[in-house]
Amino acid sequence: MGNLDINVAKLKKNAFRYSKVRGETASRIRIPGGVIDSKSLGRVVEIAEKYGNGVIDITNRQGIEIPGIRLEDVDKVNAEVQLIIDSLRINQTEEGKGYPASGTRNVIACPGARLCPFGCYDTTAFAQKMEKTIYPNDRHVKVAFTGCSNDCAKVRLADFGVIGMTEPQYNPDRCVACEQCIKYCRRRSVGALSLKNGKVVRDTAKCIGCGVCVTYCPTRAWTRSKEHYFRLVILGRTGKKNPRLAEDFIKWCDEESILKIAANTYAYIEEYIDPNAVEHKEHIGYIVDRTGFEKFKEYIFKDVTLNEKAEVAQRVYWGGKHYDQYGG
């Protein structure tokens, strides 16, 4: 074995982990939307057995890490992950050289409407579209998609969290006042429905567009809107200083606007990121805390034409712990 002389920054950018075990690394496989075909998964297994230690880590953000890889095998592993990169249609700058960036994290999605009865849209498809839009990029950005307000994907921990919504459509001619929508809205959701003169009234201000009424309606009096809508929540984060949940930003938002907003964020980061940030990495939220929300809005709304129904929060306030100010 020769002397190890590794550019660690480049290694990390190439989606290999810096490991505490000297001489070892781990290959990080991107799986946008959390869906991987079984053939590609088979290739992950092959790499783990050939170059790793026979163990596969499932990551918190729906990716895979193959640990126990010798640093001198990085090029060989990069050659072998090519088929996985192709199969999952990951944007790449140079074929055979592995992943071109790791800053912008794997895009998360719950199973959504492909499987889940409550899912309001195809979360995986949207996640893959987002991946195509924002990757590769070195900036530390986390995007997550969840099918409904249950938020199984925990999108409120991401910089951009997308929550599926449907606008319930009511046909009073098919309603028999069985009141199951009212009951289930109260028990499983927010209690936005009530009965008036034998028909159901929806409190539009209270309704979160979860679609529970549609799911439980036995007569198709409630159906889903043709349009898929989204609640965009922003700038949630974990971490040491001020972990906090993402806050509501746009209700009844459309797909195109969300893609543009996420893409626009990068210009804002380039402009305002702390030049001395450790490893050039700073959560967007901390940058916004510094520049003010209006400056951030100015950047992200560039060339965005929101749909008519969209409701934008004029002011957004985040909570969370402030360990950096008040201690723990």
Added chain:
Amino acid sequence: MGYVLTQEGFSDAISQLRKTYRIFAPVRKKGAGRFTDVDAILYDEVNGSEEIELHEKSDYSAKEVLTPLSETLFYFTEGICKEADLDTRPVLLFLRSCDLHAMKRQDQIYLANGMEKDFFYQRRRELVHYVLIGCSHSFENCFCVDMKSNVSEDGYAFSVDEAEGMYRINVLDERLDAVFSTAATSKEEVVPAHVTQNEVHVRIPETIPAEIMKHPLWDEYTTRCIGCGRCNFVCPTCTCFTMQDVYYSDNGRVGERRRVGSSCMVDGYTNVAGGGQYRKTQGERMRFKVLHKILDFRKRFGYDMCVGCGRCDDVCGEYISYSNIINKVADAVDAMEKEGR
């Protein structure tokens, strides 16, 4: 008389018929299902032949055209009462053989069950002529053969079978011959397609002893059934309704009476004045429903209520199979008879 039409010919015939009739048929409603991006096939008035869904079983039955889920019967204010208007144009209603047999059950309940005919049902019923959609194959959960509803030899104005772009029509109502003979490419004998075999079979006992009421087979449904009533709302033979007397909120002296569909599986169905409730558990409710379909109705009218369309099984979100319950009842009756001997 039988006719063979091209797609264009069929489309023309429907356009021609629409000059006289309102046409109701199963229509694919995009995204109208319970779940995202899932369609539903519901009955609706159609504006042209292309809207008619001829190839799949509708999710809800044709009965909605005669007994709407929600129907205003009359309006009232002070001393005056006025029946709701009704479009009096004749109606052509497209349905499959099972649903046509089901309409006999609807007629039985609304027109020939006791002294009075139901006025509001009758005035709609008199406008309706049936169009039989042939069944070239059995659908999932169908058991029409065992319920003897797979064949309809009469009771329809004309039938339609589509295969490979050609429409085969058998006209029984001679007044419609003119429309079809003009639009047809040829005349020949047409027999509406019907199935002779289903995957699902049921065995209905001739007599069911009253002890079946206490049988433990019903118990599991107390926990499995969520009492949503979908099985009733999709059923072509269920006839239950309830009343709503509504007083308009801005003038409490004016209002209307509505008739809305109701379900023996949904909470509240057996509630009576004073707080009583006859069937409290879902198991008891399931027992009532099943025995009504295969026993009680037959005792009163001489034939079974259920027509075997299988929609209750299609729609049940809890995977409860009604046809399987019928067979469980048959097994239980067999066992009782053995014990008795």
